[in-house]
Amino acid sequence: MCCLVNPLQEPSKLSLCFDHFAYPVVLKLSARLNPTKTKGLRLGKWRSKKLPFAASWVDDAIKINGIWFGYGSPELLTWNEKVDLVVARLKDFGDRHISLLGKVTVINRFIYPLLWYPGTVLAAPEGFLVRLERAVFRFLWSGKTELVRRKVVYQVPRQGGLGLVHFPSKLRFLLTKCVYSAVDSRMPFVYFVRYWGGLSFRRFFPSLFSNSEPHSWRPTGAYSQMRETLRIMSTVGDVSQSSARDLYRAVFDELVGQVQPNHFASGPEVWRVVHSRSLDCRRRDLLWRIAHDAIVTNLKRLRWSLGDGICPRTRCTKWESVSHVFWQCDYVALFWEWFQVLTDRLTLCNTWAVSQDYALYGLSPPPCNTSVQDILTFVSASIKLALWRDRCNIVFRGVGRPADVVLASVRAEVKLRVESDFVRLPRSAFGRWWGPLVSVRAGRVVVNL
Numbered sequence: 491m492c493c494l495v496n497p498l499q500e501p502s503k504l505s506l507c508f509d510h511f512a513y514p515v516v517l518k519l520s521a522r523l524n525p526t527k528t529k530g531l532r533l534g535k536w537r538s539k540k541l542p543f544a545a546s547w548v549d550d551a552i553k554i555n556g557i558w559f560g561y562g563s564p565e566l567l568t569w570n571e572k573v574d575l576v577v578a579r580l581k582d583f584g585d586r587h588i589s590l591l592g593k594v595t596v597i598n599r600f601i602y603p604l605l606w607y608p609g610t611v612l613a614a615p616e617g618f619l620v621r622l623e624r625a626v627f628r629f630l631w632s633g634k635t636e637l638v639r640r641k642v643v644y645q646v647p648r649q650g651g652l653g654l655v656h657f658p659s660k661l662r663f664l665l666t667k668c669v670y671s672a673v674d675s676r677m678p679f680v681y682f683v684r685y686w687g688g689l690s691f692r693r694f695f696p697s698l699f700s701n702s703e704p705h706s707w708r709p710t711g712a713y714s715q716m717r718e719t720l721r722i723m724s725t726v727g728d729v730s731q732s733s734a735r736d737l738y739r740a741v742f743d744e745l746v747g748q749v750q751p752n753h754f755a756s757g758p759e760v761w762r763v764v765h766s767r768s769l770d771c772r773r774r775d776l777l778w779r780i781a782h783d784a785i786v787t788n789l790k791r792l793r794w795s796l797g798d799g800i801c802p803r804t805r806c807t808k809w810e811s812v813s814h815v816f817w818q819c820d821y822v823a824l825f826w827e828w829f830q831v832l833t834d835r836l837t838l839c840n841t842w843a844v845s846q847d848y849a850l851y852g853l854s855p856p857p858c859n860t861s862v863q864d865i866l867t868f869v870s871a872s873i874k875l876a877l878w879r880d881r882c883n884i885v886f887r888g889v890g891r892p893a894d895v896v897l898a899s900v901r902a903e904v905k906l907r908v909e910s911d912f913v914r915l916p917r918s919a920f921g922r923w924w925g926p927l928v929s930v931r932a933g934r935v936v937v938n939l
């Protein structure tokens with residue numbers, strides 16, 4: 491319980507106030523105020539005065555529901571504590587082997603919620619935002635080089651991003667929400683909003699703010715930020731009539747902006763394949779990196795003045811670019827020949843040939859139904875994942891396997907996925923997903939690879 495005692499002029503009246511809470515008989519309450527668990531902040535003329543009731547009295551700042559109030563810089567104190575908490579939580583998750591998409595889920599669902607409550611009360615200082623963003627992206631890229639621009643990572647998946655919440659936009663939006671609460675409420679805090687918002691809010695809510703009420707000429711930092719956010723939101727129309735989604739989007743577009751595709755493999759078709767429902771996080775992660783050229787190949791290392799840039803496969807002397815790793819290298823020919831035979835059998839179409847655009851980005855797929863498309867997307871992603879794992883084994887462990895052995899592991903992975911889905915999914919759903927590739931005999935699934 492939080493209680494504000496202001497107009498008492500005599501300590502005896504304050505004492506009477508506490509007696510009401512300390513002795514439940516007076517108020518006929520079952521709850522009783524516990525002095526050892528009670529804290530008080532003395533303000534103004536009350537500072538340094540001896541007060542009744544054996545509570546813990548302080549003169550500088552007090553913490554209420556995780557937020558500091560009082561003298562000094564309570565905003566900085568609160569936000570610094572929150573950043574320390576975020577950094578500690580990120581460190582806990584940092585030891586685990588999580589894909590990029592998994593890390594984004596961790597940040598959006600477990601880390602950022604720590605900030606939403608203080609975000610509705612206090613404006614976040616710029617230095618805090620910089621420190622938090624640095625910690626989040628260090629976690630996302632495991633402390634290594636950031637291979638994709640932050641602006642891109644913040645975009646939604648259908649536009650090539652990872653859907654990471656842009657917390658400065660959301661914090662601004664949450665803080666400004668209290669203005670909307672004030673518009674529809676008759677609670678006493680409304681007078682604070684009208685006083686501090688004053689004339690600057692009148693532009694957005696003309697009927698609620700007038701010269702007949704007292705108002706501040708110099709709003710605090712939080713109210714100044716609200717005014718700026720309302721200005722941004724007003725670009726979508728009447729702020730009192732627009733949906734929360736549109737208002738948040740307006741703030742996001744102002745602070746982050748749209749990303750213009752600068753590569754032919756940045757269209758919606760590519761992102762649809764990357765986030766195909768048949769793919770797990772590991773495969774989506776790899777396809778997303780391929781589409782953004784965000785894989786540390788030897789050619790990329792050479793651009794950083796590291797290494798010779800040559801493909802590490804035996805007897806291959808070509809530059810190791812992304813397209814070389816997954817399509818142009820002689821080593822991968824066997825994989826795509828096998829994939830071509832599988833595609834011909836599933837699509838019953840012998841005029842389509844697997845191309846580099848399909849192998850890398852899923853563009854120009856064969857003519858077939860959605861179910862077959864999903865199977866082919868999964869199999870091609872499994873090929874690329876196996877190729878990249880084998881390439882990393884050569885570079886980091888000096889152990890490479892023959893192509894036919896790696897291809898056998900791809901087959902085994904696909905079979906394992908089918909068998910696990912056979913156990914996990916209802917028969918009808920399993921048939922819709924894997925029907926073209928499997929047959930069921932005597933209650934057992936047979937994968938035709």
Ligand SMILES: [Zn+2]
Pocket residue numbers: 801802803806807808814818819820821
């Ligand atoms: Zn090669």
